[in-house]
């Protein structure tokens with residue numbers, strides 16, 4: 001990694017020994033840059049059985065009805081979403097620091113752990129990864145889109161992946177907490193579009209990637225645009241399920 005990469009870890013890291021982002025203890029000699037082996041073990045991971053649509057884990061084996069309360073009303077434009085972690089505990093804390101704490105580099109360790117997860121890896125392998133974009137006003141104030149970094153990291157680690165920044169968010173959808181669910185979904189759906197001049201390969205499987213899947217509405221909206229552009233196989237993935 002180069003100088004810029006070192007700089008974006010923060011100057012403090014260059015002067016003081018780094019601590020694990022989970023345990024807050026000094027780092028051991030593990031393979032991560034901001035995560036100890038004990039910290040990696042403490043991340044709440046998702047394993048089977050899980051919802052085949054949104055990827056939320058089923059808590060215990062349910063006989064008969066396997067409908068999922070997290071996506072039953074969604075009817076998503078993507079076929080299947082797979083998430084590596086639950087967005088709770090240390091993962092929620094790290095994601096918050098990535099997004100709001102000017103610490104995008106913390107995503108790299110989550111990406112490393114996620115890309116070693118067999119189900120997550122298999123889901124992404126060989127696909128075109130499409131990051132969920134953020135509005136340019138947010139990119140300007142935050143200085144980065146964390147999902148860009150996540151997607152680039154996944155593509156480096158998982159075989160056969162390409163990255164295509166096909167989408168843009170052309171409407172800011174910040175303050176819609178007062179809107180009802182239907183209005184919010186409609187707003188999200190209208191806020192994304194294809195990048196002008198984007199070249200889509202309809203024959204390849206595309207996976208829309210976000211940092212967190214909460215209601216699934218954002219990934220659905222992005223997937224719907226790719227479907228409209230002619231892509232036949234569209235899936236979704238997020239580091240964490242909220």
Ligand SMILES: [Zn+2]
Pocket residue numbers: 051052053054055056068069070071072
């Ligand atoms: Zn579900």
